[in-house]
Amino acid sequence: MTTLPTTPAPLKVRPGGGDRTWALLAYTAITAALLIFMRSTIADGPMKLLQPVLFGAFLLSMLFAYQWKAANWAKTIVYITGIVFVLPFMGRENASYFDLVIQILIFSALALGLNIVVGLAGLLDLGYIAFFAVGAYLWGIFGSPQLGQITGNAAYAHGLNPAYFWLFIPLAVALAALVGVLIGLPVLKLKGDYLAIVTLGLGEVIRIFANNLPITNGPQGIDGIESAPVPWLDKIAGSLGFAPEQHKLFFLYILVLAVISLIVLVNRRLDRSKIGRAWIAIREDEIAAQAMGVPLLRTKLLAFASGASFAGAMGVIFAAKQAFIDPTSFNYFQSIGVLSMVILGGMGNISGVILGAVVVTMLNFTVLPTLSEVLQAQFPNINQNLDPSKYQRFIFGFVLVFMMLFRPEGLLPSARHQVEMHQDDPPAGSLSADNHLQEGTGEGEVLSPGFATRGENERTGSEK
Amino acid sequence: MSAFRLHNTGDQVDLQTVMTILLQVLVGGLSLGVLYAIVALGYTMVYGVLQLINFAHSEVFITGGIVGYFVFHALQDSSMNGYLKLVLACLAAMIVSGALNVVIERLAYRPLRGAQRLVPLITAIGVSLILQDTLKFVVGLTGMFDLSVTLPKGFTSPLTKFAGIDITSLNLQVKDVILLVVATLMLIGLNLLVNHTRLGRAIRAVAHDRQTAGLMGIDSNRIISLTFLIGGALGGLGGVMYAMKYQALNAYSGMAPGMKAFSAAVLGGIGSIPGAMLGGIVLGWVETLLGVVSLFSALPGLHWLSYIKAEYKDLGGFLALILILFIKPTGLLGKSSTEKV
Numbered sequence: 001m002t003t004l005p006t007t008p009a010p011l012k013v014r015p016g017g018g019d020r021t022w023a024l025l026a027y028t029a030i031t032a033a034l035l036i037f038m039r040s041t042i043a044d045g046p047m048k049l050l051q052p053v054l055f056g057a058f059l060l061s062m063l064f065a066y067q068w069k070a071a072n073w074a075k076t077i078v079y080i081t082g083i084v085f086v087l088p089f090m091g092r093e094n095a096s097y098f099d100l101v102i103q104i105l106i107f108s109a110l111a112l113g114l115n116i117v118v119g120l121a122g123l124l125d126l127g128y129i130a131f132f133a134v135g136a137y138l139w140g141i142f143g144s145p146q147l148g149q150i151t152g153n154a155a156y157a158h159g160l161n162p163a164y165f166w167l168f169i170p171l172a173v174a175l176a177a178l179v180g181v182l183i184g185l186p187v188l189k190l191k192g193d194y195l196a197i198v199t200l201g202l203g204e205v206i207r208i209f210a211n212n213l214p215i216t217n218g219p220q221g222i223d224g225i226e227s228a229p230v231p232w233l234d235k236i237a238g239s240l241g242f243a244p245e246q247h248k249l250f251f252l253y254i255l256v257l258a259v260i261s262l263i264v265l266v267n268r269r270l271d272r273s274k275i276g277r278a279w280i281a282i283r284e285d286e287i288a289a290q291a292m293g294v295p296l297l298r299t300k301l302l303a304f305a306s307g308a309s310f311a312g313a314m315g316v317i318f319a320a321k322q323a324f325i326d327p328t329s330f331n332y333f334q335s336i337g338v339l340s341m342v343i344l345g346g347m348g349n350i351s352g353v354i355l356g357a358v359v360v361t362m363l364n365f366t367v368l369p370t371l372s373e374v375l376q377a378q379f380p381n382i383n384q385n386l387d388p389s390k391y392q393r394f395i396f397g398f399v400l401v402f403m404m405l406f407r408p409e410g411l412l413p414s415a416r417h418q419v420e421m422h423q424d425d426p427p428a429g430s431l432s433a434d435n436h437l438q439e440g441t442g443e444g445e446v447l448s449p450g451f452a453t454r455g456e457n458e459r460t461g462s463e464k
Numbered sequence: 465m466s467a468f469r470l471h472n473t474g475d476q477v478d479l480q481t482v483m484t485i486l487l488q489v490l491v492g493g494l495s496l497g498v499l500y501a502i503v504a505l506g507y508t509m510v511y512g513v514l515q516l517i518n519f520a521h522s523e524v525f526i527t528g529g530i531v532g533y534f535v536f537h538a539l540q541d542s543s544m545n546g547y548l549k550l551v552l553a554c555l556a557a558m559i560v561s562g563a564l565n566v567v568i569e570r571l572a573y574r575p576l577r578g579a580q581r582l583v584p585l586i587t588a589i590g591v592s593l594i595l596q597d598t599l600k601f602v603v604g605l606t607g608m609f610d611l612s613v614t615l616p617k618g619f620t621s622p623l624t625k626f627a628g629i630d631i632t633s634l635n636l637q638v639k640d641v642i643l644l645v646v647a648t649l650m651l652i653g654l655n656l657l658v659n660h661t662r663l664g665r666a667i668r669a670v671a672h673d674r675q676t677a678g679l680m681g682i683d684s685n686r687i688i689s690l691t692f693l694i695g696g697a698l699g700g701l702g703g704v705m706y707a708m709k710y711q712a713l714n715a716y717s718g719m720a721p722g723m724k725a726f727s728a729a730v731l732g733g734i735g736s737i738p739g740a741m742l743g744g745i746v747l748g749w750v751e752t753l754l755g756v757v758s759l760f761s762a763l764p765g766l767h768w769l770s771y772i773k774a775e776y777k778d779l780g781g782f783l784a785l786i787l788i789l790f791i792k793p794t795g796l797l798g799k800s801s802t803e804k805v
Contacts, residue, residue: 122582124585186790190793197517197727198782198786198789200723205779205782205783208775208778212776332719339589385604390600391597394597396593397589397590398590399590404583404590405587408583
């Protein structure tokens with residue numbers, strides 16, 4: 001069924017062959033300048049529509065820095081300009097940018113976590129947001145007046161000392177991983193489809209508990225959640241000209257950046273480690289992987305638990321950022337949102353997943369609301385039924401279906417998928433010189449059955 | 465759903481009250497269960513031929529409910545017989561939902577035939593989301609989001625006597641009986657269709673082994689389309705029954721019963737038609753029982769039952785599902801299959 005090519009396929013397929021150092025620098029400079037100098041023009045009115053466009057265009061420079069072939073010093077300059085100067089500057093001028101960037105990073109982390117489960121191990125988890133809820137509620141309950149309400153102890157009237165925040169991040173990681181294992185144990189013996197439906201159910205179970213248990217304060221949610229105090233950072237922020245109410249966002253920005261760097265690092269190491277290859281093997285063919293000595297249940301549990309732990313850590317940060325959580329932040333639709341980030345960007349590829357998170361989060365938090373706002377300002381009599389921000393499901397659904405039908409490998413596919421899915425396409429420019437792909441892999445024959453065509457009746461016995 | 469009442473005086477719950485509640489659960493759960501069963505059949509038949517969870521089925525189902533609403537609404541003031549109105553609503557819903565399901569299969573699933581399994585599954589989720597907002601838009605054209613269904617006169621009147629026995633305490637309405645009768649007729653009809661006609665044999669053959677069925681001269685694409693048509697029509701009928709039972713629905717309300725119906729299909733053994741019926745009824749009972757179980761906390765020694773709030777009844781289906789998958793992964797009536805390479 002699987003034919004391996006005699007020569008290994010080139011795994012790095014990057015767009016463009018030539019060196020683009022100057023193009024990269026020019027692009028970054030132009031978009032950054034546009035964003036900074038037009039910041040007051042695009043703050044309100046119909047021009048506000050340009051806000052997500054310019055901001056997105058600027059964020060793209062970092063993606064280009066990652067993808068393009070350019071000198072390392074230029075890449076470093078682009079990253080530093082973006083992360084150290086432009087983003088904090090825009091955040092200082094208009095806190096909504098800070099909010100957006102933090103939101104994007106939180107969802108990127110969630111998407112990277114789900115990427116391990118879906119993209120690497122091939123386990124479709126439709127209740128992933130439940131782990132996020134575990135982290136958020138853990139800190140939400142202990143770091144807010146809710147603790148005083150539950151225990152009736154006046155000492156906890158404002159929750160635990162906010163400094164415990166640092167303890168609760170590892171605690172949330174551990175608890176989410178534990179919940180992941182507990183949920184995974186009965187569930188992971190099931191095959192793909194059952195797994196999807198059961199995880200969906202378990203996601204609902206956690207939401208229903210959050211809606212009904214007294215300790216979560218039900219549908220009213222928990223308010224007044226604290227974030228960790230960091231006086232020295234506040235001092236720095238103050239001297240940089242940040243307003244006092246922006247200090248928390250400044251701290252969270254740095255914290256989220258640190259956590260996401262860690263997560264990306266872990267993801268990269270995992271991808272190339274023995275365990276990462278075991279996950280991919282399971283995704284490609286469970287039975288073959290088992291025959292090669294991969295312990296199925298343990299490996300799957302590990303994928304589930306590591307994905308869950310990212311979500312748990314981010315849950316704590318999310319709770320601290322929002323200062324208010326309620327069950328609506330953790331419903332099925334949110335799980336689908338994270339899933340569409342992974343699918344859109346490209347399963348199994350870190351930069352693709354982050355790109356997906358950026359696109360989907362911006363769509364959700366700026367593009368659609370801005371569009372509705374401008375529409376309503378321009379046409380006050382417009383039918384409420386035409387409000388674009390009310391059609392998020394349609395847009396997500398469209399993204400999922402479109403991607404699956406026309407580009408199942410995602411916008412930025414992992415190199416492996418790219419090769420698998422377009423093996424019968426005519427060779428692209430840079431590849432034409434040494435193209436090994438066409439020989440030995442005719443139509444219907446695949447490098448691995450992962451996402452590629454499998455003969456219609458070549459299902460394994462159990463699937464019949 | 466009909467409200468459950470406790471006919472007790474003070475804190476003392478007597479045996480007769482307990483029996484009444486249990487009877488109410490039995491009958492109420494049955495009418496909920498056959499509803500799940502009808503919807504579950506759509507899932508299980510599609511799964512049978514394509515090994516795909518048709519996530520969009522929950523929207524196909526609620527489309528039927530919305531069509532039913534429009535028919536009832538349009539005929540609101542006509543002097544037509546109430547049962548004729550119901551028949552019209554059911555027919556319209558079955559045609560629309562069946563056609564919708566065929567279109568979905570043709571446009572979204574057929575191009576992906578033979579792709580890796582996650583691909584059509586994710587597509588199905590996407591189609592379901594697209595349909596939810598499309599339905600919202602269509603319903604929104606009337607200026608509403610939540611629809612409240614006006615049933616023909618007499619459908620909601622309580623039933624007091626059956627075969628000379630007083631059944632007031634069961635809290636039944638005429639519509640519950642209609643639901644039970646229609647659903648039972650449908651289930652019998654489907655069984656006849658699948659087990660005693662050429663088409664049924666072709667469906668079973670395709671479900672069993674598509675390639676061999678093709679060699680025997682069966683056009684598997686046509687059979688798959690027909691399966692979607694039948695499943696969708698059943699879903700549409702289920703939608704009308706849902707609209708009749710709850711008298712309130714919106715574009716998003718297909719999701720929860722849809723997922724429960726799928727759980728029912730898995731519970732009974734996915735791909736098995738009698739399994740889907742059994743699973744639906746079991747699920748209906750479990751859910752209804754969970755909804756009232758806290759009432760028994762007044763009984764001696766069962767105080768802890770008061771912690772099981774009625775809101776947790778939605779968990780019943782999933783807990784039953786997890787339990788059954790843990791004990792017997794193939795479901796109640798599913799055949800075990802060995803994994804071959």
